Amino acid sequence: xxxxxxxxxxxxxxxxxxxxxxxxxxxxxxxxxxxxxxxxxxxxxxxxxxxxxxxxxxxxxxxxxxxxxxxxxxxxxxxxxxxxxxxxxxxxxxxxxxxxxxxxxxxxxxxx
Amino acid sequence: xxxxxxxxxxxxxxxxxxxxxxxxxxxxxxxxxxxxxxxxxxxxxxxxxxxxxxxxxxxxxxxxxxxxxxxxxxxxxxxxxxxxxxxxxxxxxxxxxxxxxxxxxxxxxxxx
Numbered sequence: 224x225x226x227x228x229x230x231x232x233x234x235x236x237x238x239x240x241x242x243x244x245x246x247x248x249x250x251x252x253x254x255x256x257x258x259x260x261x262x263x264x265x266x267x268x269x270x271x272x273x274x275x276x277x278x279x280x281x282x283x284x285x286x287x288x289x290x291x292x293x294x295x296x297x298x299x300x301x302x303x304x305x306x307x308x309x310x311x312x313x314x315x316x317x318x319x320x321x322x323x324x325x326x327x328x329x330x331x332x333x334x335x
Numbered sequence: 336x337x338x339x340x341x342x343x344x345x346x347x348x349x350x351x352x353x354x355x356x357x358x359x360x361x362x363x364x365x366x367x368x369x370x371x372x373x374x375x376x377x378x379x380x381x382x383x384x385x386x387x388x389x390x391x392x393x394x395x396x397x398x399x400x401x402x403x404x405x406x407x408x409x410x411x412x413x414x415x416x417x418x419x420x421x422x423x424x425x426x427x428x429x430x431x432x433x434x435x436x437x438x439x440x441x442x443x444x445x446x447x
Contacts (some may be wrong), residue, residue: 265440323369326379
């Protein structure tokens with residue numbers, strides 16, 4: 224079956240512009256996660272959606288970052304007024320309630 | 336607060352030597368335990384997982400890990416490493432069917 228997909232695979236944007244990153248989780252997965260991985264660094268948790276519960280936004284680094292998940296499926300991560308320090312690979316993952324996470328290929332964001 | 340600790344940020348080892356990558360977590364509540372591997376310039380993939388049953392878990396590429404509830408540990412081992420095992424390894428824990436927590440990663444560098 225299809226895995227987690229993310230689009231675009233690469234995004235180059237100018238400082239100050241807004242960007243939207245999309246994640247299509249595996250069908251039926253109730254949990255969805257966004258992470259950020261800066262060059263040579265580990266995984267930085269951003270936000271977690273579980274079913275219809277309120278999302279866990281505790282990892283969002285600033286109010287320029289937001290995410291939504293429509294209909295319990297597709298998720299969009301939005302970064303407003305991008306800064307150079309936002310350059311990173313943004314990873315999405317989904318899971319069932321009692322199983323491992325399945326990761327997408329990531330979106331490489333470059334802010335110039 | 337829940338947490339996952341990977342004490343070793345980098346582990347250099349010679350080819351064909353044994354290796355152990357350490358992972359400790361903060362709580363003895365119900366846990367699911369995972370190791371993920373990220374090869375250079377690639378995405379994250381599952382190496383192995385512990386959900387229940389035998390505390391010794393075998394994964395891909397000859398890796399294994401042992402769940403030790405009393406020590407709240409899930410160390411990853413391989414008796415003889417290859418150059419191709421050079422990668423970053425992430426320990427992840429899911430507490431009480433809730434969200435995942437990742438360690439900061441261990442970079443395994445296998446030298447000829």
